[in-house]
Structure formats: C-alpha cells, structure tokens
Amino acid sequence: MLTRRAFLPLLAAPFAGAAPLAKHVVLFTSDGVRWQDLFTGIDPKLMGQKQAGMGDARALEKALWFPDPVQRREALMPFFWKTLAPTGIVLGNLRKGSSLQVSNRYRVSYPGYSEILTGRTQDDVIRGNDSIQNPTPSFLQFLKRKQNLRSEQVAVFASWDNFHYSAENKRGDLYINAGYEKSRLPADSPWTNELNTLQFDARFIEDNARHDAFTFELALEYLQKVQPEHLFLSFDETDDWAHDHRYDRVLESLQYFDRSLERLWSFLQSSPKYANSTLLVLTTDHGRGGALADFSDHGPDVAGDQQIWAAFFGPGIAGEGEAHNTAPAYQRDIAPTILQLLGFDYREYQGLQGRPISGIP
Numbered sequence: 191m192l193t194r195r196a197f198l199p200l201l202a203a204p205f206a207g208a209a210p211l212a213k214h215v216v217l218f219t220s221d222g223v224r225w226q227d228l229f230t231g232i233d234p235k236l237m238g239q240k241q242a243g244m245g246d247a248r249a250l251e252k253a254l255w256f257p258d259p260v261q262r263r264e265a266l267m268p269f270f271w272k273t274l275a276p277t278g279i280v281l282g283n284l285r286k287g288s289s290l291q292v293s294n295r296y297r298v299s300y301p302g303y304s305e306i307l308t309g310r311t312q313d314d315v316i317r318g319n320d321s322i323q324n325p326t327p328s329f330l331q332f333l334k335r336k337q338n339l340r341s342e343q344v345a346v347f348a349s350w351d352n353f354h355y356s357a358e359n360k361r362g363d364l365y366i367n368a369g370y371e372k373s374r375l376p377a378d379s380p381w382t383n384e385l386n387t388l389q390f391d392a393r394f395i396e397d398n399a400r401h402d403a404f405t406f407e408l409a410l411e412y413l414q415k416v417q418p419e420h421l422f423l424s425f426d427e428t429d430d431w432a433h434d435h436r437y438d439r440v441l442e443s444l445q446y447f448d449r450s451l452e453r454l455w456s457f458l459q460s461s462p463k464y465a466n467s468t469l470l471v472l473t474t475d476h477g478r479g480g481a482l483a484d485f486s487d488h489g490p491d492v493a494g495d496q497q498i499w500a501a502f503f504g505p506g507i508a509g510e511g512e513a514h515n516t517a518p519a520y521q522r523d524i525a526p527t528i529l530q531l532l533g534f535d536y537r538e539y540q541g542l543q544g545r546p547i548s549g550i551p
C-alpha cells in the first residue's frame with residue numbers, strides 16, 4: 191500500500207541505508223490509453239459494437255474476453271501484468287481507490303505531454319495541439335544541464351511530430367526524432383538506414399504521425415548502439431485508432447505496446463550499462479470517455495477523461511504492484527517523482543508545480 195509510507199518526511203539528499211538511486215530514465219508513453227483498458231482489459235461495453243469497429247472482431251474478443259477483469263487485462267497485456275507490474279508500482283485504478291489525474295484544463299495531447307515533461311500546467315500558453323515551442327525547458331533538458339550531457343545523450347523518439355515543440359524550449363537541445371523523420375544516429379546502422387526509408391513507404395492514416403513500429407525500432411536501435419543516458423519514447427496509435435472508432439485496433443495497439451515493453455525491458459536488463467540502474471516510467475497524456483458514445487473522444491467536454499495512470503519500475507521502487515487507496519496524484523507530479531528517483535532536488539527545477547508522488551521515491 192502506498193499510504194503506509196506517505197507520512198515519511200521528504201528528504202532532499204540520499205541518506206545512509208536509502209534505496210539505491212537510478213542513474214537513467216526511460217519514459218515510455220502511449221497516447222490516450224484509458225485506465226479502464228489498462229486495468230480491466232477488453233471493455234464489455236464496446237464488444238460486438240459496430241460503432242466501435244468491433245463488428246468483425248470475434249476472434250479478438252474470443253482471445254481477450256474473460257469474466258474476471260484481472261484475467262482480461264493479463265490476456266491483453268501479458269508482459270506488463272504478469273512480469274513487470276509485480277516489480278513496481280502501477281497507479282490509477284479508480285476501482286481500487288487510486289486516482290491519477292491530468293491537471294491542465296484541456297485534456298488533449300500537447301498540454302498533457304507538456305505537463306508530463308515540465309511538471310506544471312501552462313494553460314494560458316499551451317491551449318491545444320498547435321505547434322508552438324514550449325516556453326519551458328523539459329525535465330529532460332533539466333537533466334541534460336545538471337549532468338552536462340551532449341544532445342545525443344538525451345534522446346526522444348516519437349510517432350507524433352509535435353515533440354519537436356513539446357519536449358524542448360530550444361530547438362536542437364535534445365536529440366529528437368519525431369513524426370516522419372530519418373534518424374541520423376546510429377550513423378553506421380544498416381537497420382536504421384532501412385527504417386529511415388521504409389517509414390516513408392508505409393504511410394499511416396495520420397499526416398503528422400508515423401506508425402509506432404518505426405518509432406520503436408529506431409529507438410531500440412539507438413538505445414542499443416548510442417546508449418543515451420536518458421530516453422523518452424512515445425507511441426501514438428492508441429489515440430488515432432480510438433478517434434477512428436476502431437476499438438479493435440486500439441486493442442491491437444495495446445498488444446503491440448506490451449510486446450514493445452517486453453523487448454525494451456529485456457534489453458535494459460541484459461545491458462551492463464542499464465541493468466538495475468534504469469528507471470522505467472510508463473504513462474499517458476490524457477484519458478477518454480468511458481462509454482460507447484465517447485470512448486473515442488477526449489477534451490474539456492468529455493466526462494472522466496482527466497483520469498490517467500502511470501507505472502514506475504526500477505531501483506528505489508518497492509514491488510507493490512497495483513496501488514490501492516492512494517492519496518490523489520496528478521500528471522504534473524510525474525516529473526518531480528522521476529527527478530527525486532534519480533537523486534536530484536526537484537526544487538531546483540524552477541517553476542515546478544508538481545510534487546513527488548507519496549510512497550514512490
């Protein structure tokens with residue numbers, strides 16, 4: 191239970207006997223993933239519904255349906271729930287008294303990613319998904335400056351091209367590969383070269399977002415060969431398919447997210463550099479509606495879409511699995527939680543509004 195340790199005083203510096211600190215962070219998001227789908231698997235309200243694109247999805251339903259929500263979620267995301275979750279903390283199951291909420295008022299993607307990446311809301315500036323440069327350096331930039339790193343050592347791989355705006359306040363400060371874009375690094379990799387070409391051949395339904403598979407393969411190759419200190423990886427298809435009323439494809443995208451997590455985690459744990467020294471943080475930018483009429487949607491007028499989820503794994507995190515009965519936490523708390531887990535004083539990150547989530551660091 192998270193609440194047990196919630197009253198411990200916050201400590202600015204590591205102390206004797208403290209849990210070991212993480213050295214690296216890998217932040218991995220998938221866009222607009224509902225807490226309902228993560229915690230309870232395939233949604234019975236959407237099954238068989240033509241309106242949700244489930245008219246011809248019998249085989250998928252058969253593979254994913256169990257009366258018990260725990261069995262359902264394990265069928266949908268087996269690696270996450272059976273292997274990863276027991277080793278860390280998963281927040282946001284409202285049914286178990288754990289609430290994690292977006293605090294920006296828009297509940298669309300850019301304000302959400304900005305809240306994750308800067309630990310604050312900027313509702314007067316970032317009012318939607320318009321391509322404007324984030325006025326605030328991200329926590330990734332904060333880390334780069336504190337650790338005196340080169341751009342290539344803090345990398346962002348994203349399916350959506352907007353991360354050139356949201357992830358940094360100064361263009362080129364980080365190594366960002368986002369949207370349909372060739373990756374310059376690793377320079378001598380035949381696989382990267384192949385992906386650089388293929389991503390333009392295999393067009394996705396969105397103009398400003400490529401298939402997640404290209405994002406993931408480019409990122410994994412970069413992680414293995416360039417070995418950055420910190421990585422942010424961002425998937426988009428879970429949101430795009432939902433907007434298209436294709437819940438079947440949302441489920442398949444979640445299955446792909448799970449397979450990607452397995453490959454990512456296996457590499458991290460097999461790497462002398464990253465094994466047992468890397469924090470893995472998973473979350474999403476916003477929720478969406480809970481009913482057949484609005485599961486596809488999100489924004490200020492959609493009820494319940496402020497509810498999100500996050501999961502933390504790695505050094506310093508007790509393996510408590512799914513959190514129960516926690517104090518309410520917010521999207522803006524994710525950045526200071528990461529900074530504290532990496533041993534930094536989050537109060538040095540100017541203008542931060544969030545606080546480390548009780549019981550995690």
Ligand SMILES: [Zn+2]
Nearest residue numbers: 222429433488
């Ligand atoms: Zn969306």
